[in-house]
Amino acid sequence: MNTPLPDLFDRDKAFAPAAQALRSRKRETYCQEIAGECWGNNTEAYCRAFGATDRDAASASAARLMRDPVVRARIGYLRDESVERMGVDRLWILEKRKHIVEHARNAADKLRALEDLEKSLGLDAPLKLEINQNTNVNLSGMAGVVKIENAAEFARIMEAVRAAGERETAKPADVVEIDVAGNPH
Numbered sequence: 001m002n003t004p005l006p007d008l009f010d011r012d013k014a015f016a017p018a019a020q021a022l023r024s025r026k027r028e029t030y031c032q033e034i035a036g037e038c039w040g041n042n043t044e045a046y047c048r049a050f051g052a053t054d055r056d057a058a059s060a061s062a063a064r065l066m067r068d069p070v071v072r073a074r075i076g077y078l079r080d081e082s083v084e085r086m087g088v089d090r091l092w093i094l095e096k097r098k099h100i101v102e103h104a105r106n107a108a109d110k111l112r113a114l115e116d117l118e119k120s121l122g123l124d125a126p127l128k129l130e131i132n133q134n135t136n137v138n139l140s141g142m143a144g145v146v147k148i149e150n151a152a153e154f155a156r157i158m159e160a161v162r163a164a165g166e167r168e169t170a171k172p173a174d175v176v177e178i179d180v181a182g183n184p185h
Contacts, residue, residue: 019077022070026050030062031071035078042066094120 022028026049033045042062043055052058065071083089097120100113118124 022074027065027071028074030065031074031078034075035082039079090120 022031030045030049033048034040034042038045038048042065043059046052046058046062046065047055050058050061052061094117097113097117101110101117104110104113115124
C-alpha cells in the first residue's frame with residue numbers, strides 16, 4: 001500500500017529546505033552576512049563572504065547570486081529567525097516610531113521618524129485621482145497636482161460654470177410698478 005509521507009515542511013520550520021545550511025560555505029556565509037550585519041548591502045556581504053576587492057565585480061556577482069531562489073529563501077529564513085530571536089515585530093517597530101514622533105525634542109528626529117512611519121504603513125505612495133466626465137476633458141491628479149489634458153474644452157466648461165454661478169447669484173430685482181408720474185405703487 002502506498003501511504004503518503006507527512007509534509008514536514010508545513011508543520012515544522014526546522015525541516016524546511018531553507019532551514020538547512022547551504023552546501024557552499026561561501027554562499028552560506030554570504031546569506032549569514034546579508035541576514036546579519038550587511039542587511040540590505042549585498043555588495044559588502046559578497047566582499048566579506050568571498051574576499052572580493054573589486055566592488056563593481058562584487059556588485060554584479062551579488063546581483064547574480066540574489067537571483068538564485070535557494071539563496072533568497074535561505075536569506076529570508078535567516079532574517080525571520082533573527083527577528084523572532086529578538087522578539088521584534090512590525091507592530092513593535094511602528095509603536096517605537098510613533099513614540100519618537102510624539103516625544104522627540106529635536107524636530108529633525110520627529111520628521112525622520114514620521115517619514116519612516118509613513119513609509120512603513122505605505123502612506124507615502126501618491127494618491128491618484130481620475131475624474132472622467134462625459135465631455136472631452138479628462139482630469140487626472142496626484143497629490144494635489146491636476147493635469148488638464150484638453151485645455152480649450154476645459155476653458156469652455158469653466159466659462160459655462162462661471163456664467164451659471166453668476167446667474168445664480170444675480171437675483172432679479174423686485175418688480176415695482178411705476179405710474180406715469182414716476183411714483184412707485
